[in-house]
Amino acid sequence: MTGFILRRLLLLPFVALGVSVLIFSLLQFLTPAMRASLYIHDPKQLNALPDIIRKYHLDQPAYVQYWDWLTQVAHGDLGWSETAREPVADAIRGYFPATLELGVYSFACILALGIWLGTQSAVHKDRLLDHISRFTSISGASLPTFVWGLLLLMVFYGHFGWFPPDRLSLAAGLAVRSPAFHPYTGLMTVDALLNGQWWIFWDALRHLVLPVATLTYFLTAVLVRITRSSMLETLRTDYVRTARAKGLAQRTVVDKHARRNALIPVITLAGLLFVGLLAGVVITETVFNYPGIGRWGVNASQQLDIPAVTGFALIFSGLLVLGNLCADVLYALVDPRIRLQ
């Protein structure tokens, strides 16, 4: 097991290198003027283009720029993100907790809803509940995120005024940034509780409802499908038939015997789902003006902020490798039949 984990961890630098090479190789398609446009915020600054190209060495070939970046990273400096107006490392450190918070809450909801719905769907296969739940979960994946998000915003914020966009209300935001508040984790709900500020906790939670609802509706579909099919498979197996033949109640059969085994593929998926969340959060963050890493990543990509995109991609790919590793390890732990080679 340790050998397996170590070998997987060795993947990390390899993947990181590959990802960074991939991004820098895209530079071949960019003219120096296009890259310089990152520093042009107003058309009046156009005259300064040659100056800017010279200043930031943008006319150097891609491999020279890559080498410069590599040496910089070797000294622990991920570079400056022009789109974030701060060092890449600071930007990541600042944006990541917000996305993490959104992701964790969404993840919990997706798991709860997905597993429950999938199980019920499998147990009541082909009955009304099955059709309804399958239809609901599939329909949730059939529309672009921003449409759902904006509709939710329009109804629950515009019409009712219940759940606002952004991360915190004005008053809560000011309180959080005041010296009296200690940011322990960067997760607003957690920090609010740790600071004993219940009203900030409620405020943060209120702002999370709509983004979480948007994300949940989408990714639940996948989980329901997997849970359902896995559950179906388990319910047909011999030992479940035996349990039923022994006269055990349906509930017991499902809860005690079937579910545990059905959850094995779900665990694999859950690991990927979590990281997929972090990626899928991009548009949700834009719609709700939520200050997270997804929104920043897209902005950086659109404006060709190469250090930012690279830094962002590195963190992401690292997370994905670790996520996969966790899923595999969990898989091995849960299912004794699996041996990791």
Added chain:
Amino acid sequence: MTAVRSSTPAIPLSRTPSPGRTAEGGWHRTLRRFRRNPLSVLGALIVAFFVLVALLAPFLAHPTERNPFMIPHTGYASDPHPPGPGHPFGTTEEQFDLYYGVVWGTRTAFVVALSVVATAVAVALVLGSISGYYGGPLDELVMRVTDIFLAFPGLILAVVIVAVLGQSVRNAVIAIAVVEWPSYTRLLRGEFLRVRDMEYVQAAQALGGGDLHIITRHVIPNTIYPMLILASLNMGGIVITFAALSFLGLGAPIGYADWGQLISLSHNWIVGTAGDPFTFWYTLIVPGTAIFLFVLGWNLLGDAFRDVFDPRLQGSR
């Protein structure tokens, strides 16, 4: 699960009848199982409907521009207009006709989704078969490369590619194909690994068949079903990714008949006017319904394919 050689080549090898049962006429059984599930039928009907609309597009909505994918518009007023004479679904921002947009958008959806799937499958066939069939260091290399691509958040990679190459439908297709090919490659490789060691392949090798011959005539046809499932489930997702790219200003240009582009235009109008938040409902509902039904149809169809062809559910009915 033991692999039992089937007597009729028409039955895909992945469907192995369990011992003690007779193999009924394969396709009849498939079709019957398909028909039994109302959701599958619904999915098939929806997809069939869209195929029809796509094929009949020039008749349903006469093109007036040189490029039939550009939506005609009368005048330049920017506010959308509700459904009325001449515009059965109304117009969106800048007077683009929604009916035309939805009809030709069906073509765009199919073209984009099929192009991406075709590209991904083509790449997967080459790389996946090499990787799965020959194994060894070649396999390792391909797997590591897919690792790298899969390690990159999909939408971000697509955004970067389009940002670099320039906004156009073609570049968006390339970008999405670059994001999708690893999944197909991995799937195909997995299938190859599974099939490679089967008896009939070994028999063919013993009989002296060339590698390419074996791959194309024996291995590929029997690995196509999982690809079919993946592709049909993917069709909807590709259209949604394309809509996301349009939302970010990196997909189809404004005025192009594309559902995603029409929806992204609607987001300026989604809060309506002061008295009525739903003033411009049609700018969202019309293309939104189209995209919704399209993806829904393919999802249901893909689910149905999986239910029908997935061997693990064998004997459940």
Added chain:
Amino acid sequence: MRTVTWIKRAAVLAVTVAVITSLGAPTVRGAGEAVKNPDTFVELQFGDVVSLDPALAYDIYSSEPIWPNVYETLIMYSGSSLDKFQPMLATEVPSLANRLISADGLTYTFPIRKGVHFHDGSVMTPGDAVYSIRRFLLQDQAGGPAWLLLSPLLGVDSTRDDSGKIQIAFADVARAVSAQGDNVVFRLKKPFAPFLTIVAAWTFVMPRAWAVAHGDWDGDPGTWQRYNNPKTEDRYAFDHMNGTGPFTLERWDRQAKEVTLARHDGYWRRPASLQRVVVRSVPEFATRRLALQQGDADLVVASLNQRSQLLGLPGTVVQDNLPQIAVQTLQFNFKINTEANPDVGSGRLDGGGIPSDFFADVHVRRGFAYAFDYAGNLGGAYAGKGVIPHGPIVQGLLGFDPTVPVYTTSREKAVAEFKEAMGGKLWETGFKFTIPYTAGNTARQTGAQIVKDTVGALNPKFQIEFRPVPSSTLISLLLAHKGTMYFLGWFADYPDPHDFAQPFLSANGYFPVRSGYRNPEADRLVDAAVGTADPAKRKALYKQLSMISYNDLPCLFLIQPVTYYTMRSWVHGWYYNPIFWGQYFYTLSKR
């Protein structure tokens, strides 16, 4: 058994619903007239601050907090006026009458106010003003605003020449701006009519001691070169502000895209009414509008085509038809770089493309000018909000003349011009090219559509297409002279006709550099018009320049736009001056 299960499920559902509604309940509000957050003013716009350093920022979103809210200048525009000034950090507005402008127009003396405190409590001296202005001139970041003062004071547009070498000497700078006793004295090389207005908009004052204490240039002649052309992040003043204005910088949260200002109680005039100001960037229009509706935002900035969704919201007021000193144009490229250029087709006059000098033919340009549907553009792309300009000197500027002729849509004239174009050959051969425009800019897309429709309707052999490109690509095309026609706008740096005549008509002006337009007569007139202080003379010269622009037709002047702001009705004290980059929060209050 089943009933129990269902009861359990119902209970879970009920609890969930109760929790969710309790989360939402506190915020249920009606149209509600009570002022929300009475001490804090929230503005929502949709652009990001680039830098808070007054010597380096050159875009409207950065400039809004900088001036006149946190940093102030020596003199200030009086109310909504663009040509009357009032004293600010100086105690008098220099003029010929009070002898503070020398008779030859080369020396300007500003007596500096005493008793003004910076935000850190230190007292402002003329030395601080001189230091700030010299810093403005000498830091000269690539793409920064330094040229605005470099040009009148030192006669150059940059401290560096084309190869990047320094081309000015400190001695020149020291002579150009210096402190004499209680005064700051400017010495110009040539008379420059708009100098006062540039001072009013661009001479920000920060404390020297504070800057030096945080690693900035110390004012020393020997060290300034090391501080020249900094990277944005190199300066402490990038994200820290210390000025004399009515607000201090409380915080710039780059992740929330929010600048927070706090009232400066030691302000040299009466302190502001607002305790706090928050300017936040929210790109999504729906979110901005909903925030305004809910009272969470007090003022919202939106684009013209969203105006209809902001009218009539209860509890809000739309400040409409606010004139801007700006113009949107459609530029011709007189010398197109046809190498590897996807937009010029065949690159020859053969019906399948256009040659490099296509737009150098005045008949071609006139054809486009007569064909374009200006009213349709105004109505469609700009929702009818704006006026058709009479050349580069727009309304609100000295020298604006409504009698200057404009090109009006006329199909017959367009046909006549095209028939004479390219030695009479164009009408038979036809042409084909593509217009690249900034992706996402619907106004420009409509404009391109109009060009295609109107010119295309004249002759089936006239084929025009248009394609959206990201701004990075457009910038690349501009640099390489590859575009065919460009939709470009120009916003005033300062409200003087020189800031329009020079960029549009001078050989080294912003637009002619890109288009290749040249007219030595125009150069001469531009220099003459800026060199005299006599308004009557200047008006006459600018009238001549407007006529040159009409005859030479370097570009089509499409519209002088107006803008609008939407705010809650509890906002009082708001006033508008077209030269402000954003809001002036000093006079605002919420009641």
